[in-house]
Amino acid sequence: NAGVMQNPRHLVRRRGxxxxxxxxxxxxxxxxxxxxxxxxxxxxxxxxxxxxxIIDESGMPKERFSAEFPxxxxxxxxxxxxxxxxxxxxxxxxxxxxAPNEKLFFGxxxxxxxx
Amino acid sequence: xxSVTQLDSQVPVFEEAPVELRCNYSSSVSVYLFWYVQYxxxxxxxxxxxxxxxxxxKGINGFEAEFNKSQTSFHLRKPSVHISDTAEYxxxxxxxxxxxxxxxxxxxxxxxxx
Numbered sequence: 435n436a437g438v439m440q441n442p443r444h445l446v447r448r449r450g451x452x453x454x455x456x457x458x459x460x461x462x463x464x465x466x467x468x469x470x471x472x473x474x475x476x477x478x479x480x481x482x483x484x485x486x487x488i489i490d491e492s493g494m495p496k497e498r499f500s501a502e503f504p505x506x507x508x509x510x511x512x513x514x515x516x517x518x519x520x521x522x523x524x525x526x527x528x529x530x531x532x533a534p535n536e537k538l539f540f541g542x543x544x545x546x547x548x549x
Numbered sequence: 550x551x552s553v554t555q556l557d558s559q560v561p562v563f564e565e566a567p568v569e570l571r572c573n574y575s576s577s578v579s580v581y582l583f584w585y586v587q588y589x590x591x592x593x594x595x596x597x598x599x600x601x602x603x604x605x606x607k608g609i610n611g612f613e614a615e616f617n618k619s620q621t622s623f624h625l626r627k628p629s630v631h632i633s634d635t636a637e638y639x640x641x642x643x644x645x646x647x648x649x650x651x652x653x654x655x656x657x658x659x660x661x662x663x
Contacts, residue, residue: 438592467649476553476639476653477593490648525592529649535581535600536649540592 437461439508440526440541447516448549455511455544459528466509467538468501471523483509484532513546521548551576551642555654563662564632570625570657572640580642582623583651584614587637596638599623610634635661 437460447453459466464485469477482490483503494501498516503509513520523545527538556571574580581600585593597608604616614625623640637658641651 440592465649467651469651469653474558474655476555476655477651479650479652482648482650490650527593532649535598535643535645537595537598538593538649538651540585540594542590542592 438463438526438528438539438541440524440544442544443542444545444547446547446549449517450515453513453516453520453546453548455513455524455526455546456508457511457526457528457541458508459526460539463528463530463539465529465532466503467527467529468509468511469525469527471525471543473522477525480511482532489532516546516548518548521546551578551580551644551652553640553642553652553654555638555640555657557657558655559658559660561660561662562630565629567628568626568630568634568659570638570640570659572623572625572654574621574623574640574642576621576642576644579645581645582614582616583641583643584608584612584623584625585639585641585653587639587656589636593639596625630659630661632661632663635659 439458468480479493481501498514523543525543527540552575554573583598584596599616607613640654
């Protein structure tokens with residue numbers, strides 16, 4: 435799972451700023467998932483993307499959050515006007531087929547801290 | 550919709566003792582079942598998964614889990630733990646016929662003491 439690269443590893447933002455989290459999936463993987471882990475909680479699904487398409491964004495907050503996975507380059511999770519409640523670990527995972535029985539490969543996460 | 554309950558938030562054990570981490574799930578449709586492990590400051594790694602067939606599933610690092618359909622459980626076991634097994638363990642489900650979207654439990658922190 436070391437093949438899924440997330441950066442930055444730690445991100446500190448002040449309230450009202452923007453946060454951009456990047457995820458480069460494993461080579462050959464075209465399916466990307468974003469999860470959020472709040473303190474003392476399990477991971478919560480946010481969004482599922484394939485190249486240039488958002489497949490399922492049912493876990494994304496309706497405002498301030500957006501995600502993309504362009505044809506070239508990493509997947510980006512963008513949080514506008516961050517608030518303290520956005521402080522969490524954000525994990526990206528990737529796979530080859532998107533099938534429900536497939537193994538997901540996770541990155542090491544980005545720890546977002548909002549001051 | 551699915552939900553996953555991990556009954557123990559923390560499990561302390563001594564080295565070489567057996568351990569069982571409990572997981573129950575709820576779903577209106579058939580699911581696949583997974584156990585993931587998260588070592589400090591790392592992402593999740595797959596320990597094992599149940600797709601179909603034998604209800605006893607063996608995974609990496611000597612772990613195994615048993616699917617019990619009537620009790621909707623998927624408990625994780627290891628007969629003898631090591632210090633290096635100290636980590637957080639997450640049970641998860643995905644919907645058969647759906648995407649790879651996983652629904653996770655809140656996790657169980659396993660601490661192995663010398």
